[in-house]
Amino acid sequence: KAGVTQTPRYLIKTRGQQVTLSCSPISGHRSVSWYQQTPGQGLQFLFEYFSETQRNKGNFPGRFSGRQFSNSRSEMNVSTLELGDSALYLCASSLGRTNEKLFFGSGTQLSVL
């Protein structure tokens, strides 16, 4: 079974630009969640999608958005990039029920210059 796949692996952008990150979950998983990981803040929850609907949202500004497609693949978009958005963005998939383990991707390392 293929694991969670995130593309691209690395991204370099400049302030003000926008970026789209992609996540393909494990086959059969309907929940995809996104996390921002930084050395200072650790892992912070961005949002979770289940069956194409945003089910939960963390405390991030509206510049951060996402969506999920009918095949459960998910994209995350960040508009008007700021230097502070530089981070490792992790995606995780699961069956979507309570107490289900999360399967993480390798992440997309975003650098904003």
Next chain:
Amino acid sequence: AQRVTQPEKLLSVFKGAPVELKCNYSYSGSPELFWYVQYSRQRLQLLLRHISRESIKGFTADLNKGETSFHLKKPFAQEEDSAMYYCALEGNGQNFVFGPGTRLSVLP
């Protein structure tokens, strides 16, 4: 509000020594708690969850609701246990809150 704290950023122990990684949480409901681990150059992965009451790689964790703690323990640390450990709490509907993490270093 949901919150997870891990007081130690770095914990160093010698091989064969007992290890305890501390985790405290705050949550108004009935918590679902997990330990995730990230070994060098590997993905973040589940180590264990409290509902399973299991021992994985010799690690156990007991939920203490009175002390709002979920400490991770192993009686005899091994060098291969060196990794970053995250305590996590599942809030309503797959909304996971992670602690800041503790880096465990097991010295030979």
